[in-house]
Amino acid sequence: MSRFRTALAVAASAVALAACSTVAEPSAGPPADGGLTPVSLQLQWFTQGQFAGYLAAVDQGFYEARGLDVEILEGGVDIVPQTVLAQGQADFAIAWVPKALASREQGAGITNVAQVFQRSGTYQVSFADSGIAAPADLAGRRVGNWGFGNEFELFAGMTAAGLNPAADVTLVQQQFDMEALLSGEIDAAQAMSYNEYAQVLEATNPDTGALYQPSDFSVINWEDQGTAMLQDAIWANTERLADPAYQDTTTRFVAASLEGWAYCRDNVESCRDIVVAAGSTLGASHQLWQVNEVNKLIWPAPAGAGTIDEAAWARTVQVARTAVNADGQTVITADPDADAYTNTYVEQALELLRADGVDVEGTSFAPIEVTLNPGGS
Amino acid sequence: MARLRTAVSAVVAFTLLVVAWELAKAVLPEDGVRIGDTRVLPRTDDAAMPHVWTVLARFGEPEVAGAAAQRTVGEAVASGALFTLGLALGGLVIGGVLGAVLALAMARFGLLERALLPWVVLSQTVPLIAIAPLVAGWGGKIAILGQPWQPWTSVMVISSYLAFFPIAVGMLRGLTSPRRADVELFRSLAAGWWTTLLRLRLPASVPHLLPAVRLAAAAAVVGAIVAEISTGTRGGVGRLIIEYAQSATGDPSRMYTAILGAAVLGLVAAAAVGLLDLALRRYRGSVA
16 A cells, blocks of 8 residues: 555656656747747846837837747846856847856857947936046045946946045945935946936936936046946857857847837837837836937947947957956956957848848937936836 | 724724834934944935825826826736735745645655755755746746746746745644654554544644744745846736836835835735634644
8 A cells, every 4th residue: 555655656756747848949040831930039127228129129020020039038136148048048138248258257158249239328427516527536435336247337437547446435335226326325326328317317306396407417428438348239149159040040130130229219209119018117208218328329330230349349358357346356357259259140130231221320310309207207 | 803903903003104104204314313324214305215195196196107008006016916916825835735745754754854854944045046047047948737937937936935944844843743642542543644644643733834834925925026026027016116116216105105015915915824824723722
């Protein structure tokens, strides 16, 4: 009797195990029946204007037109896109270059196939009356930063201005919101031009009863200081790039993504609606601001959108190797190998787009004026 | 009568909390209270501690102004809390079954207890943020009975990971709680292991099990919310907390609506366990 029960238990656990089957690795080649190739894209964060181009490419059918069925995977607090990509759970990922280089150095096999954001959107924001106009003015101040690899432009900027970030300033770990700056907890706060900077402009100034104005703040833009690092790029799985089918998918994916960004350049309001419809709760005027600011980081792109500029890449690597953060660490310890980036696919993609008459340089690009509403609504 | 008293005291407690909140805002300095460089009491201005009525009013406002599909913040929070409650209950059931099976196995075989218990304890020392990306990574790789792994499956699994522990430990304690004399009586009557389990050990474990389930329910809710935040799973109140926190600079009261939703969610889960308490009342202290 007891042996029967044991056998039963063994059989039950065998059934339970068998019920959990593994799914075959996705093969990103064109399916035999001529249908769409399923492709997944891992974002760094929730859907928002920062990713408008990809959402627009889905919404406008650009991916479908290139034979792709794209599923967009949202990020989360603990989701590291480059790890997700390297482990094969997504076909492509959006990640900042320095963070991706750090992951590469730890063994993640990923390659930058399109540098979507040509410029950095990181600011250090302080009140205009604080007298902080340049990195050198941060001496002796309470300086907010996000940490987790988002802080290296700031540290490189302070170092370049002759400050020792570990001794000359008080470093404060910043939250998601900008409350610490507005309440005077910190003197200068890290902010993305397209997100946190808009948040302070959506907050009510208790002195005037109206919204804060750009003139109330002083902004240090790391692009002007020469310590900017490349940010959002499309990363592909290095190992799978040896497969001609995946190479082809990569070219088509990059082309359709850039077409999405070109659409957002020319149709800012439409892209705002796409982002809001995709489920962002940040508010419509905030998203319009975000799409518009992100456009400024992409366009104009004289060499063609998505092209990795060697000088900007070299500067990013240089800062990543030399800037020391609060823990005394640099982003990477050695130069990345030749697989770290390639312009092969973006060049093919740009050819496809030019053949279709898409403006991929955006030389006549002019940002729109966005009026922010209280709370971003 | 007793239930009425519980309801009244709950209302009184809530009112006291509101009064304390507003009193703190009225009395304490806006910049909080500091001793040296350490702040011992938080800032009390409207950005850090919005008025209770501002928060309540926020429930009625549209979640995304200008969006095509309008829903109020209250509806968003309610649907988010329901979604998370479902996941937490799922996690509690999975964790409960797992914990009970582990406890039974450990109670039956002393060797298993010595072999497993340290691992059960060890499992709870692994930080959630280390597990969450791992579990989320099963998405697209594992299918259960042909059903693909959904993002919410990860949340449920993480929630059950927190919930199984108190049940395994509490139930093991309960199963081994009958007095030696009782166990020996059953043995002298030639009762088998199953009979002893059904007639003696299980009833005796109820007083130990109920607090364990209560703990597990709370852990399941916390686990579900944290897992949602960690993996960014859409639809739950955890995701809302972090989404609303992002817009806290311009609209601080909004985040509190999601936090209130999460608190109500915890109360509902605790009340659900209270019902279980009522159902199993006859076993309370039945085997001393």
